Amino acid sequence: MASLVKNLKSLTPSVPRAIVTWDKAERIRRNEEIFKDQTSVVHRLPDHYKKRYWEMILSDKAPVHYRPPNSRVAYDSFKNQEVQLENNPIVGIRTPEGDQGLWGGERVVKGWIESAPYTKKKILPRYWVPKLFFPALKTVVLYSEIIDKYMKVTVTERAMRLIDENFGLDYYILRSQEIDLDSKFANSLKREMLLTLAAGTYYDYDDDKKAYIKEKYSEFCIPEEEAEWIGLELNEAARKQQDLEDSVAPVPLKYGLEQSLVERLRNGTDDISQELENPEGPVRTESKFGEKMLGKYLNPIGKKLRSATN
Incomplete structure (x- = not known):
């Protein structure tokens, strides 16, 4: 019988042992096979994109559907023994609908529920039934002051909390990593914001507002050649690189x-x-x-x- 979290009491202030989750190991293995081919187009990608891409692959995703342990060893008062805490993240299923909105890292989680939990075992035996847990979605209107647009987006409650914690949509998108945004729409929005900041094509009709936006988001300004690659997946980046190479006419x-x-x-x-x-x-x-x-x-x-x- 497994103990509840409330029965566990931390014994040491040390952090949990560093581990490589199966999701991270699978990402590393898959990309290692891709980059082994020396003739592949991925080796001709810009250096800044490859550096940013491998930093994302080797980073850990922020916990969303679980709470990671705060210590390495805990005392179980129910079993009256010491237990070794492990970090077992819950990785959900990424859906096409999640790429069209802002879910704040939430996904569809596959789990199990107990059948007839309020029925006696003598009358009806209990067994485990597979179940999919879907996040609660709602449609809201969000405003970005960098690109000066109102957007009708499907979001979750966690995404709204993160937007409030970062004091606006722009700060939430720019401060979050691509692996935590976990959405094609969010990554494309981040790329559009960075391109707008790099080109300076915002509020041309209002100099005071333009100077305010430039000073407010000055920490996120990067060159335009680098901003156009932000948020692209490996397949999209390889296709973009091939299009750039094909656009150059060959010299006889x-x-x-x-x-x-x-x-x-x-x-x-x-x-x-x-x-x-x-x-x-x-x-x-x-x-x-x-x-x-x-x-x-x-x-x-x-x-x-x-x-x-x-």
Whole structure:
């Protein structure tokens, strides 16, 4: 019989032992297989994107559906013994509907419930029934002062609490990591905010408001070349890199050869320029074909011909 959390009392102030969860291990294993291919397009991605992407892969997601332990060892008053606390995160199921709103990291959780909990076992035996737990959703209107837009978004109560704790939608989106946002809509919104801050295309009609926004969010200003890659998944980033490479027209080989020839002629390192500068005429070299291919048969004949001409 498992004990309840209220029966556990912390014995040591030490933090829990650092572990690698199965979700994090699976992320590392999958990306390691992708980056092993040296010919893959992922190696041609910008360095700042690869650095940010691996920081996200190696980071731990903020606990949402569970409470992590605060100590390593606790005393169980119900069992009258010491227990070793473990960090067992609950990882939910990511849905397409969650990518279209702000769920604050919440997902659909798969669990079990007890059948007929208020019926006696003699009348009806109890057994465990699988169940999906869905977050409570609601539709609200949110305002972003950076892009100056009102948005109708599907959110959860946790997302609204996080927005209130960060004093607005913009601070919540910009301060949160991509792995904690856990939504394509949130990541695209963050990318749009950073691009707007980098380009400075906000409140052009009001200089005071523009100066206020620039000073307020100055800590999040990054170059535009880096901001356009924020929030992209690996497949989206690879597709973007391939489109950038395909947009550049290939240069024909003859133009490169022509330019190299002109450079050699200008520097005087070409064979034609050496022949023109040599007054004695072109330098002739004796062919080595006979010695390499049929040396033992043609060498005596060549000697006789050379002696006859002399």
